[in-house]
Amino acid sequence: MANTESLENVVLELRRGVITLAALSQLGTEQYGYSLLKQLSDLGLEVDQGTLYPLLRRLEAQGLLVSVWKLEEARPRRYYIISAEGKKILPKMKKEWAGIVSVMDKMLA
Amino acid sequence: MANTESLENVVLELRRGVITLAALSQLGTEQYGYSLLKQLSDLGLEVDQGTLYPLLRRLEAQGLLVSVWKLEEARPRRYYIISAEGKKILPKMKKEWAGIVSVMDKMLA
DNA sequence: TTGACATACTGTGCTTCACACAGTATAATG
DNA sequence: CATTATACTGTGTGAAGCACAGTATGTCAA
Numbered sequence: 001m002a003n004t005e006s007l008e009n010v011v012l013e014l015r016r017g018v019i020t021l022a023a024l025s026q027l028g029t030e031q032y033g034y035s036l037l038k039q040l041s042d043l044g045l046e047v048d049q050g051t052l053y054p055l056l057r058r059l060e061a062q063g064l065l066v067s068v069w070k071l072e073e074a075r076p077r078r079y080y081i082i083s084a085e086g087k088k089i090l091p092k093m094k095k096e097w098a099g100i101v102s103v104m105d106k107m108l109a
Numbered sequence: 110m111a112n113t114e115s116l117e118n119v120v121l122e123l124r125r126g127v128i129t130l131a132a133l134s135q136l137g138t139e140q141y142g143y144s145l146l147k148q149l150s151d152l153g154l155e156v157d158q159g160t161l162y163p164l165l166r167r168l169e170a171q172g173l174l175v176s177v178w179k180l181e182e183a184r185p186r187r188y189y190i191i192s193a194e195g196k197k198i199l200p201k202m203k204k205e206w207a208g209i210v211s212v213m214d215k216m217l218a
Numbered sequence: 219t220t221g222a223c224a225t226a227c228t229g230t231g232c233t234t235c236a237c238a239c240a241g242t243a244t245a246a247t248g
Numbered sequence: 249c250a251t252t253a254t255a256c257t258g259t260g261t262g263a264a265g266c267a268c269a270g271t272a273t274g275t276c277a278a
Contacts, residue, residue, distance in 0.1 A: 006171045007198050010129050011205045013264085016236060017126030018209060020119050025216050034255050044212040051236050053256070058235085062115045075244055075255070089116050094217055096120045100127055101210055103153040107134050108203055122235085125265060143226050160265050162227065167264085184226070184273055 019047055021093050023055060024086060027065060032077040056080055064089060128156055130202050132164060133195060136174060141186040165189055173198060 022045055026036060033053050040047050059065040064086035067078050082090065131154055135145060142162050149156050168174045173195035176187050191199065 006173055007201055007205075009263090010202050012236075013126040013129060014206060014209055015126070017122040017124070018213060019236085020122060022213065022216050032255075034253095037255095043215055044208070045216075048237060049256085050238065050258095054235080054258095064115055074246095077255070092116055093119050096116075097123060097213065097217070099153070100123055101213075104127060104131065104206065104210075106152055107131050107154075108206070118234090121265075128265085141226075143224095146226095157266055158227085159229090159267065163229095163264080183275095186226070 015045065015047075018097075019045070019051065019055060020059070021097055023052065024059065024064060024082060024090055024093065027080055027082045027086075030079045030081045032070075032079050034077075036080070059086075124154065124156075127154070127206075128160065128164060129168070130206055132161065133168065133173060133191060133199055133202065136189055136191045136195075139188050139190040141179075141188050143186075145189070168195075 022040060022043075023036065026039060031039070033049075033056060036056075037047060037049065037052055040052075056065065056067070060067055060080070064083055065080050066083045067080045070077050070079055131149060131152075132145065135148060140148070142158075142165060145165075146156060146158065146161055149161075165174065165176070169176055169189070173192055174189050175192045176189045179186050179188055
């Protein structure tokens with residue numbers, strides 16, 4: 001049945017678009033990959049490890065995040081936090097998101 | 110500058126996830142590709158031809174849409190309309206969308 | 219009537235990226 | 249001491265939007 005499959009596909013696509021924004025918005029305070037993963041899932045956004053870690057690296061490569069290894073703790077963790085550039089972009093992203101939500105509100109009304 | 114580039118990327122991704130839902134939601138009434146394109150853009154969702162036409166074909170292949178050629182009009186047009194299966198799935202998609210929106214509300218608060 | 223523009227659809231190739239899957243390794247818990 | 253949670257890295261693949269290109273008809277003004 002293509003039924004559930006199509007639904008899942010669309011849900012994946014919907015979530016996909018949102019992950020970057022979600023991650024960036026949560027990194028106003030320092031976090032490492034695994035803790036961010038847990039936090040996102042606590043808030044209701046299930047993300048795969050294989051999705052989040054590459055995303056974090058990508059965002060760092062784009063200059064929206066910075067990261068540091070911390071070795072003092074229980075075990076080595078790579079902490080990420082939003083960069084100055086990320087801080088500039090984030091509100092713009094939020095605005096774009098709000099725009100899309102309002103467009104969809106009209107459509108689904 | 111990676112700045113504007115990153116922003117555009119994210120915006121593209123955000124919009125990307127939403128296009129399927131948008132298209133499907135508008136095809137409660139019969140439309141052909143070009144008219145749907147115009148309608149989406151009127152409502153504020155700019156979609157490329159090279160994105161929409163393949164999407165319509167894909168949705169038809171998945172059984173969520175049905176299409177017919179109409180030759181009587183000014184020029185041949187392929188009309189799409191939501192299928193019975195599409196009608197079953199659409200409300201579920203809307204629900205998923207609402208869920209994502211509410212999750213993002215929490216995150217961006 | 220001819221040139222420009224809007225309309226309307228098709229097709230190819232590229233790039234990006236989430237996800238699946240696999241692997242490594244350490245802490246904590248019982 | 250074994251199992252589970254923690255924490256990160258890496259490869260391969262498939263899906264899909266988009267850029268780009270192409271075809272062709274209508275409409276309307278100069």
